[in-house]
Amino acid sequence: MSEHQAERAQLSADIDAAALQKAEEYIEQEEGAANRLKGWLAVFVTLTAVAMSAFHLYTAYAIVPTQTLRPVHVAFVLFLSFLVFPVAARYRHRVMWWDWVAALLAVAVAFYLVQGGDDLTDRNTSPLPWDIFFGVCLIALVLEAMRRTAGWVMPVICLAFIAYALAGPLLPAPWTHKGYEVGRLVGVMYLTLEGIYGTAVDVSSSLIILFTIFGAFLQYSGAGRFYIDFSFSAMGGKPTGAGRTVVLASFLLGGPSGSGVATTVTLGSVAYPMLAKVGYEKNAAGGLLAAGGLGAIISPPVLGAAAFLIAEFLKISYLDVLLMAVIPTILFYFALFLMVEIDARKYGMGNTTFEKVDTVWNLTRHYWFHFLSLVSIIAFMLWGFSPVLSVFWATVVSFLTSFLRADTALLPRDLFRGGVLRKFSDSGFMKAMEGGSIGVLNVAATCAGAGVIVGVVTLTGLGLKFSTIVIDYAGGSLLLTAIFTSLVVWIVGLAVPVTASYIICAVIAAPALTKLGVPDFAAHMFIFYYAVLSEVSPPTALSPFAAAAITGGDPYKTTLQCWKYTMPAFLVPFMFVLDPSGQGLLLMGSTKALAHANWWSIAEVTLTCALGIAALAAGFQGWALRRATRLERALLIVAGILLAYPGWIADLVGIALVIAVLAIQVLRPLPQPA
Known part of the structure; x- marks a missing residue:
């Protein structure tokens, strides 16, 4: 380790351990408070998670019927969720008998559906008693898995939508509808591909988990550490170096992870001492770290999980979604760069510098292959591969290139020189395979729960009703409709994660914009960006709260600082929808349209x-x-x-x-x- 690396490590160590623990608690609020199991239980959960990752890597290359893939995916997610996440805090770090019952019931639900074949699908309008039993069990299990992984809010919202479907005739106009019995509702949710096993689970089972596995491979091959060191090296030694480093590192870290809170905490634990050293006060430093983390959700090549859903809802290529995100992402980081340039002058940082970690040349010469892992996804897509195959082969590239250096190898080079089993079980490869599945549980459970909402909206026509009401309130004005829609998305986002916020508003709010002539792609990108805004809005402002825990600042003042840093970029989505020329920021929505733009x-x-x-x-x-x-x-x-x-x-x-x-x-x- 160089002198400067040692200095930075010492500065990072100066951050109070309690602060980092508090920041980890905010990650747990987003990803769930997981058990830390020991002994045979830990081995069993690890092997199950590895098997889940192996199954999905297999399905990326082989052909597995949709009617099999989605139920098996949900079964894996529910099974692991009940073993990894406790029913309550006092039962943490152990698996109780009711956890085993719920986990095994999740397997039974999937087995009953898969072995039933087309006969079950054919009777979705008049299900048998056993169909209803397993369907009700599935809904209950999904709600409980969401509660364990992401809290009470999303299950309560799902229950409200179910109540809406059942109580249609009792509701006042214009919300009234004919109402549906339990059997009919369960038939849609369980026996078709329009409910729980609908679009959201399709994306979760085919794309989100593969990108999560890919991110885990990058993490355990040392890519995250390299991106931070590269950013310090490229931006260090200048008055604005600390702020620029946060901006660049958040893009490099966030691109493959897609997680705002995780990016904020990972970067904050390293970069905050540097920010403090050059003169950032606690709340401003936390606001900048949170703003950088927020960029992870809108940055190619991964974006957040909602980006995969955009491609599925619009029936377009994921490459088109990446294309649409290019200019808005550049503008977002342009805003952050301007902010840190102004900070350097505003806070009098002109005479304060910090040392580089290492030279850009040395870092690139030794670890250049980490950049190859990032760009390989885009390269495979441009080569004509599907998004699923692109991320599969990008994961293979990440695995193979990790062996170019001994300190990044996912399997030890001396694997076969004694103690093979122990070395293999402790290897980065096994940790990446386990981490890929464990890391997707909260998002996948949310996607399954969102299927309940989408199923109710489709069944009752709620989306069309809601859009009519919004347009009426706006008096037919596109500007007012866009403002009302952004407020609806923002309010929904106050209570639920970005993925859930996007799904809910895509089915109930997007039709209001499209009715007024806004193209589908512009309406969905508008909703996506305002769903992301929920990451910096109390009471679910997890990124700023996590940053405040690291810096020791006030959570709400840090949130206001984060708003200051990100607000310029959040007026950009209005340009998507208010005028056809604004669609140029989305590069016209597709490669085909761009050719004639x-x-x-x-x-x-x-x-x-x-x-x-x-x-x-x-x-x-x-x-x-x-x-x-x-x-x-x-x-x-x-x-x-x-x-x-x-x-x-x-x-x-x-x-x-x-x-x-x-x-x-x-x-x-x-x-x-x-």
Whole structure:
């Protein structure tokens, strides 16, 4: 270890252990408080998780019928959830008899469905008593798995939707519908591919888990450590180096993980001492760390789990979703870079620097293959592979390239020199295979629960009712409909994770935008970005709360700082929906449309949006060329909003306001020293 690495390690060690423990608690709020089992139980859970990963890697390459893949996937998820996550905190770190009953019942539910074949599907409108029994058991098991992995909110919402389906005739207009009996509801949820085994579980079983396995392979091959070291090396030694390092490292770490909280904690434990050293106060440092973590959910090549659902809902290629995310992601990190540049001046960081970890050349020369693992996914897609096969082969690439260095090898090079079984069981390969399955449990359980909501919405026509109500309240105005839709998504996101928030709003809120002429892809990306905003909104502001635990700051002040850092980028989604020119930010939604696109229009709207983000960043920070007055801040914020609204008149007024503020600052005399 070099001198500078030792220094950084010592600075990281200075963070109070209690703070890191508190941050881990926020991860548990998102991913569930897992048991730490010992002995044969730990071995059994590990082998089951490895078997789950092996099964899904097999299904990526081989052909497994949908009617088999989805029930088996849910069975694995439920079985492991009941063994890994306790029913209550006082039963943690042990498996009780009721956990075994629930786990085995989950297997029985899947077995009954798979062995029943097409006969079960054919009688979904009039199920038999045993069909109803196993269907009710499945719903109950999914609700309990969600409660254990993500808390009470999502199960309560699912129960509310079930109540809505059962009590249709009793509801007031315009919410009333004919109502459905338990048998009919269970038939849709259990015996068809439109309920629990619907689109969300399809994506979870075919894409999300494979990307989770891929992320685990990168983690245990040392890619995460390399991305942080590379960022410190590339951005260190400059006044803005600490802030830039957080921005770059959050992109590199978050791209393959797709988890905001995990990225925030992983990066924060290393980077916060550097932020403190260059002059960031606790809340500002936490806000920047949380904002960087938030970028993980919107950054290619993985994005968050909701991105896979966008591709499935719209029936488009995942490569098209990645394409749509390119410019918004660049603009998001452009906003963060502007913010840290302003921070350096605002907090007087000009004379404070920190040392690099190592040279970029040395790090790249030794660990270049970690970048290959990232870009290989895109390369395979461009080569014509499906997203499933692309991530499968990218995982294979990550596994094989790990052997280029002994310190990154997922299997020890001396594996066959005695103690083979012990070395294999302790290897990074086994940990990655286990981590891939364990890491997907909370998202997969949420996807299964979301199937209940989607099934009810489809059965009752709730989505069309809701969109009609929203449009009526907005008086047919697209701007007001977009504002109301963003508020609905934001409110839903206050209570549930990003994936669930997107699924719920995609089926109930997206139709309101599409009815007014917004293309499907723009409406769904709009909803996706506002679902992501839930990550920094109390009471589920897990990323800022985790960052505050590390920095020792106030959770709510840290959340406000995070809002400050991310707010400029969150006006961008309005450009997707308010004017056809704004769709250029999404590169027209597909590779086919891009081939016939007006590149000048795309460049124009991108530059206009970038200028608007810069104006908002300066306005929120209170600093442009120098410290801004209240009037200058107000003018910059108005200019930013106008530039984010498509239309040449708004753009001209916004540009004029920016020029006016800059001219005022240039002409204003400097304050005389006391």
